[in-house]
Amino acid sequence: MLQNALLESPAQHLEAMYHDHAPLLRTTARLRYRIPPADAEALVHDVFASFLERQPKVRDTRAYLLAAINHACKYYWRKRRREAPLLPEHDETHDERSRAEEERWTLQLSLAATLTHLGPKCREILRRYYMNEEKPDAIARSMETTPGYVFQLLHSCRKRARDIYRKLTEPS
Amino acid sequence: MTHYTEEELAWYAFDPGRVDDRAAIESHLSSCDACRETVEFIQTLDTALHDETPWDAATQLDGGSPPLPDDLRTLAAEIEHEQRNAKNTLTPLLESAERFRAARVENDPAMQTAGGVRVLADAAEHLRLKDPHFALLVADTAIAVGTRLRDQRSLRSTSWLGDAWKERAIALATIGRFRDAESSADEAEAAYEGDPRATLHDVAIVQLIRANIYVESERLDEAAQLAAAAAARFRSFGDTDRYLNARMLQGSVLYMRRDFHAAVAVLEEILPAARESGSAIVVARALSNAGECRAALGDFDRAREYFAESRAAWEELGYSHERVRAQWSIANILLNTGEIDDAATLLTQVHRDFEALGIVNDGALARLQLAEALLASDRAGEVPAILDGLVVNFSAEGLTRNANMALAYLREAATANTLDAGIVRDVRVYLEQLPFSPDRVFSRI
Numbered sequence: 001m002l003q004n005a006l007l008e009s010p011a012q013h014l015e016a017m018y019h020d021h022a023p024l025l026r027t028t029a030r031l032r033y034r035i036p037p038a039d040a041e042a043l044v045h046d047v048f049a050s051f052l053e054r055q056p057k058v059r060d061t062r063a064y065l066l067a068a069i070n071h072a073c074k075y076y077w078r079k080r081r082r083e084a085p086l087l088p089e090h091d092e093t094h095d096e097r098s099r100a101e102e103e104r105w106t107l108q109l110s111l112a113a114t115l116t117h118l119g120p121k122c123r124e125i126l127r128r129y130y131m132n133e134e135k136p137d138a139i140a141r142s143m144e145t146t147p148g149y150v151f152q153l154l155h156s157c158r159k160r161a162r163d164i165y166r167k168l169t170e171p172s
Numbered sequence: 173m174t175h176y177t178e179e180e181l182a183w184y185a186f187d188p189g190r191v192d193d194r195a196a197i198e199s200h201l202s203s204c205d206a207c208r209e210t211v212e213f214i215q216t217l218d219t220a221l222h223d224e225t226p227w228d229a230a231t232q233l234d235g236g237s238p239p240l241p242d243d244l245r246t247l248a249a250e251i252e253h254e255q256r257n258a259k260n261t262l263t264p265l266l267e268s269a270e271r272f273r274a275a276r277v278e279n280d281p282a283m284q285t286a287g288g289v290r291v292l293a294d295a296a297e298h299l300r301l302k303d304p305h306f307a308l309l310v311a312d313t314a315i316a317v318g319t320r321l322r323d324q325r326s327l328r329s330t331s332w333l334g335d336a337w338k339e340r341a342i343a344l345a346t347i348g349r350f351r352d353a354e355s356s357a358d359e360a361e362a363a364y365e366g367d368p369r370a371t372l373h374d375v376a377i378v379q380l381i382r383a384n385i386y387v388e389s390e391r392l393d394e395a396a397q398l399a400a401a402a403a404a405r406f407r408s409f410g411d412t413d414r415y416l417n418a419r420m421l422q423g424s425v426l427y428m429r430r431d432f433h434a435a436v437a438v439l440e441e442i443l444p445a446a447r448e449s450g451s452a453i454v455v456a457r458a459l460s461n462a463g464e465c466r467a468a469l470g471d472f473d474r475a476r477e478y479f480a481e482s483r484a485a486w487e488e489l490g491y492s493h494e495r496v497r498a499q500w501s502i503a504n505i506l507l508n509t510g511e512i513d514d515a516a517t518l519l520t521q522v523h524r525d526f527e528a529l530g531i532v533n534d535g536a537l538a539r540l541q542l543a544e545a546l547l548a549s550d551r552a553g554e555v556p557a558i559l560d561g562l563v564v565n566f567s568a569e570g571l572t573r574n575a576n577m578a579l580a581y582l583r584e585a586a587t588a589n590t591l592d593a594g595i596v597r598d599v600r601v602y603l604e605q606l607p608f609s610p611d612r613v614f615s616r617i
Contacts, residue, residue, distance in 0.1 A: 014248045018240040027232045031225070045241060050369040052247055053329045055290070056411075059449075063410020064373065070408070071372050102408060111220050112229030123230075130221035151190075158182060162217060 018048060021062055024113055025069040032105050033073035043072045062169070066106060114165045122157035129154055175207055176200060178214075185214040254287025262291055266299075269306040278316045286328040289318040289336060296339035300346060301453075301491045305530055308343035311336055331370045334363030334378075341381050346493075348533060350385050350607060357381050376405035380414060383421050387428065389608055396425045413451045416442050420454075420461055427465055436465035456485035460498055472505050479505070496525040500538060507541075512549040516542060532565045533603070540600035547593040556586055564603065571610050578602050578614035 022044055029040035047068045058064045115123055128134045136154070140147040176184075176197060184191050191197065201208045220226060261282040265272045277283055283292065292314035299307035314336035321327035341356035361378050364370035379402040386395035403418035419442050426435035439462040446454040463478030483498035500522045506515035519542035526535035543558045559582060564575040578599045585591040595616065602614050 014244065015240050018244070019237060023233045023235075023237045026237070027229050031229050031232065041238075045244070046368075048244055049247060050371060052244065052251060053369045054331060054371060054374065055251075056371075056373055056409075058373075058409060058411045060410030060412070063408075067373070067405075067409040068371050099404070099408070107216065107220055108223060108225040109229055111217065111226040112233055115226060115230035116233045126221060127227060130218070131224065131227050133222075155179075155182060155186065158186070158214075158218070159179070162178075162182075162214065165217060 014048075014052070017061065021065050022048070024062075024109055025065055027112065028066065028069050028105070028109055029073050032109075033077065035073055035076060039076065043069065043076060047072055063106075066109075070102070110165060110169050111161075113168055114161050117164045117168070118157065118161060122153075122160060125150070125153055126157055126161065175204065178210055181207060181211050182214050185211050185218065251287055254285040255291055257282045258285065258288040258291035261288075262295060266295055266310075269303070269309055272306070272309065272313075278313050283317055284321065286321065286326075286332050289314050289321065289327070289332045292317065293332065293335040293339050296336070296343065300339065300343050301489075301494060303529075304343045304346040304493070308340060308347070311340040311343055315340060329369050330363045330367040331374060334360045334367070334370065334374065337363060338378060338381065341378075341385075345381065345385050345388065347531065348388075348607060350388050353385050354382065357385065371409075372405050373409045373411065376402040376409070376418075377414065379405075380418055380421070383418070387421060387424050390428065392425050392428055396422060399425065412445070412449045413454055416446050416449065416451070416454045416458070420458055423461060423465075427461070427468065430468075432465050432468045436462060436469065439465060452485060452489055453491075456482050456489060456491075456494065459485060460494070460501070463498075463501055467501070467505055467508070472509055476502060476505050492525070493529050493531055496522055496529070496531075497534075499525070500534075503538075503541075507545060512545050516545050516549075516551070519545065527561075527563075532563050536562050536564050537600055537603060540596055540603070544593045544596045544600070547591065547596060552591075555591065559583060559586055566607070571606055574610070574613055575603055575606055581614060581616070 025044045025047060026040055029035045029043050030037060035043065047065060050068065051065065056064055115126075118126070125139065128139055129136070136147045136150040140150045143150065180191075180197070184194070184197050188194050188198075201211060261280055262277065265275045265277060277292070282288065292310055296307045296311040296314060299310060315333065318327060318333035318336050322330060322333055327333060337356050337360035341353045341360060344350075344353035344356060357378055360381075361375070364374045364378065379398045383395045383398035383402060386392070386398065399418050399421040403415055403422065406412075406415035406418055419438060423435045423438035423442070426432075426438060439458055443455070443458045443462065446458045459478045459482035463475045463482060466472075466475035466478060479498050479501045483495055483502070486492075486495035486498055499518060503515045503518035503522060506512075506518065519538050523535045523538035523542060526532070526538060539558050539562055543555045546552065546554050546558070562579055562582075564572060564579065566572045566575060582591070582595065582599050585595050598616055599614065602612075606612070
């Protein structure tokens with residue numbers, strides 16, 4: 001539990017937790033909620049300060065921090081509703097639609113974190129195939145190799161991505 | 173059943189047309205939940221990779237993270253220092269309520285910090301199921317220290333005071349003082365609302381406490397609403413244990429609405445997740461509740477299995493009063509199946525155990541149930557001794573007076589040799605409902 005970890009070695013534990021989760025929280029604030037960088041940084045800081053104070057007894061630290069940044073971002077925009085129109089993601093309701101949206105963002109941001117842990121070769125071939133929608137034949141030609149090798153490479157890179165994704169999303 | 177490997181399923185998910193045994197795989201997927209889930213997981217990631225969001229986000233994440241701000245490091249050290257000091261002071265005092273009370277912890281300098289309040293609230297949480305009266309004493313001490321610090325403006329976060337009120341509410345609800353528990357929940361909520369560092373997770377915990385209180389007070393619509401809201405929040409915060417607890421409460425509301433089939437469906441859906449989560453408390457509670465539902469459906473064999481398992485689970489956890497409640501439930505099944513002698517033996521043990529734990533009102537109810545069973549099975553001679561030991565204790569003087577009037581009626585009937593199982597049942601039902609109808613005076617038509 002975090003509480004015990006804090007008592008054993010608070011500095012190292014906090015350092016590791018900040019290193020592991022702060023980038024994801026910052027990206028959530030900036031990308032999902034379109035919060036300016038300096039304000040996003042302040043929100044991430046406040047979420048960690050709150051986490052230290054509250055020491056929630058939860059198994060899934062990452063899920064807790066993500067929920068906390070989501071709430072902080074929604075609150076940020078509610079306070080500024082005269083400056084900018086409220087978007088659906090600023091709503092605090094917990095219906096099926098908002099839950100599905102929450103899950104979609106969690107999936108996409110976890111996948112983003114996964115991509116940062118993949119090697120450059122894997123990330124590039126996945127980007128070309130999925131994001132750019134290049135055909136395997138075209139990728140093979142540009143790589144001066146066979147389509148079969150491209151298929152094999154795609155297959156092994158997808159497998160590595162799944163392994164990393166599972167590791168990143170299991171409760172910490 | 174022979175399953176496909178993830179490798180094989182990944183090739184299939186990538187392009188079903190490229191695998192040789194497509195028909196065989198699809199036939200297998202139609203009957204294998206585990207392999208179908210694997211394919212769905214693979215397809216979910218493959219589909220998400222077509223979206224630009226993960227790629228944009230990955231580019232932002234590539235920038236790395238600034239180092240941990242110094243003020244957070246300082247805050248962590250301060251919290252750790254306060255809590256270590258408080259723990260060192262408190263740990264030996266928690267051996268017994270007497271020792272704790274005698275130490276007058278509320279005046280100890282080591283406890284006069286925000287960390288001290290937190291450690292006291294944690295101690296109350298640790299004690300609340302094993303010894304709710306002791307938990308109440310510790311929570312009250314946390315409130316005294318926290319309130320003083322708040323008034324001196326030296327409580328860093330009022331949420332810590334909120335935690336103390338929350339523990340008080342739980343301890344009070346555990347010992348059946350629901351109105352007082354609700355007032356404490358109000359105080360907890362106010363403390364969280366006044367603190368920017370409190371989160372919706374904190375608010376959801378109070379919602380769950382309130383929902384529990386409302387279930388006990390039969391305010392079912394409010395309870396269902398709060399339990400659903402709390403479940404959604406716990407789910408989004410990744411708090412599986414509390415999510416399961418909130419779902420369990422939704423099952424309890426269905427049970428109280430006498431929709432036993434729906435209630436047991438919820439509970440039996442929760443049980444595997446509870447076992448998987450590894451939380452022994454959630455498992456024990458789900459077993460107890462599923463037992464109640466099965467008993468209400470007349471499925472006494474399944475009910476008894478659930479209660480026997482929950483009794484063992486509570487025993488292992490060291491939660492004596494929950495173990496006794498499971499035992500009480502088994503006694504009720506025995507009464508229902510006409511095994512009166514076995515039920516009487518168990519009820520004797522149950523009232524003794526409750527009384528030894530200081531849970532006198534439940535002890536009194538178990539005694540009355542025992543008396544009913546004895547009167548119904550021609551063992552009336554044993555009843556006076558059972559009634560002699562009857563004691564009730566309510567926080568409000570009026571409640572205790574009303575309860576004692578009902579018990580006096582019972583004793584008079586025993587002295588006049590007019591006592592029967594019906595009179596005992598009426599008094600028992602009256603006492604069960606008294607906390608929710610405090611002004612009602614016992615009368616028998």
